[in-house]
Amino acid sequence: xxxxxxxxxxxxxxxxxxxxxxxxxxxxxxxxxxxxxxxxxxxxxxxxxxxxxxxxxxxxxxxxxxxxxxxxxxxxxxxxxxxxxxxxxxxxxxxxxxxxxxxxxxxxxxxxxx
Amino acid sequence: xxxxxxxxxxxxxxxxxxxxxxxxxxxxxxxxxxxxxxxxxxxxxxxxxxxxxxxxxxxxxxxxxxxxxxxxxxxxxxxxxxxxxxxxxxxxxxxxxxxxxxxxxxxxxxxxxxxx
Numbered sequence: 001x002x003x004x005x006x007x008x009x010x011x012x013x014x015x016x017x018x019x020x021x022x023x024x025x026x027x028x029x030x031x032x033x034x035x036x037x038x039x040x041x042x043x044x045x046x047x048x049x050x051x052x053x054x055x056x057x058x059x060x061x062x063x064x065x066x067x068x069x070x071x072x073x074x075x076x077x078x079x080x081x082x083x084x085x086x087x088x089x090x091x092x093x094x095x096x097x098x099x100x101x102x103x104x105x106x107x108x109x110x111x112x113x114x
Numbered sequence: 115x116x117x118x119x120x121x122x123x124x125x126x127x128x129x130x131x132x133x134x135x136x137x138x139x140x141x142x143x144x145x146x147x148x149x150x151x152x153x154x155x156x157x158x159x160x161x162x163x164x165x166x167x168x169x170x171x172x173x174x175x176x177x178x179x180x181x182x183x184x185x186x187x188x189x190x191x192x193x194x195x196x197x198x199x200x201x202x203x204x205x206x207x208x209x210x211x212x213x214x215x216x217x218x219x220x221x222x223x224x225x226x227x228x229x230x
Contacts, residue, residue, distance in 0.1 A: 004156075034218065034219075036221070041223075041224075041226075042223055042224070043118070043120075043205050043221035043222050043223045043224050044157070044205070044221045045221070046218055046219075046220060046221075049218060089156060089157065091157075101147065101159040101162060101170060101172075101173070102147075102149075102157075102159060102207075102219060103159065104149075104156035104157045104158070105156055106155060106156040107156055
């Protein structure tokens with residue numbers, strides 16, 4: 001039972017355009033969501049997070065949107081750069097205290113073409 | 115470098131041997147998590163520890179796997195009698211003890227275990 005799903009295994013975008021990565025979840029207890037970026041042979045790098053009390057969080061070129069009624073979140077990257085090419089994972093946790101396990105999606109490979 | 119440290123980065127074992135993976139959390143972090151990533155899959159939670167305590171091991175296989183986070187020294191993930199199916203990337207993450215809603219976990223570079 002996959003509680004967090006990233007239905008697009010890959011996405012190709014032209015440099016300078018917007019990249020939109022999507023994530024759906026099923027567990028209504030999830031209340032904290034994170035996006036990680038991962039290069040081959042490295043660990044995931046934290047990008048941005050959002051609490052369920054918000055519907056948007058922005059940090060530079062990265063914006064995360066949360067639609068609780070649809071149990072859907074998305075990561076927007078604008079403008080996309082070739083260095084953004086990596087695998088992106090969304091993750092979710094239930095409970096707002098430090099110490100809760102993260103449930104990850106399967107990842108989306110983003111390729112930004114120069 | 116104050117990031118999460120893991121060693122070794124690569125580990126090769128023959129079937130039946132033991133594998134020991136080490137993780138030193140970020141400075142000031144008292145929570146350690148282990149995750150496993152099988153090829154072409156996402157990360158799967160294994161265990162969550164605080165110093166000298168296992169808090170949640172719901173993701174750990176019932177046999178051959180154990181984890182500890184002693185009062186002094188790194189956290190250890192131990193796999194006894196390894197089998198080929200244990201081949202994977204094992205990631206450690208840490209988070210600070212906070213009383214607000216920050217749940218961010220920071221990951222180490224991983225240990226890639228290959229079982230021959």
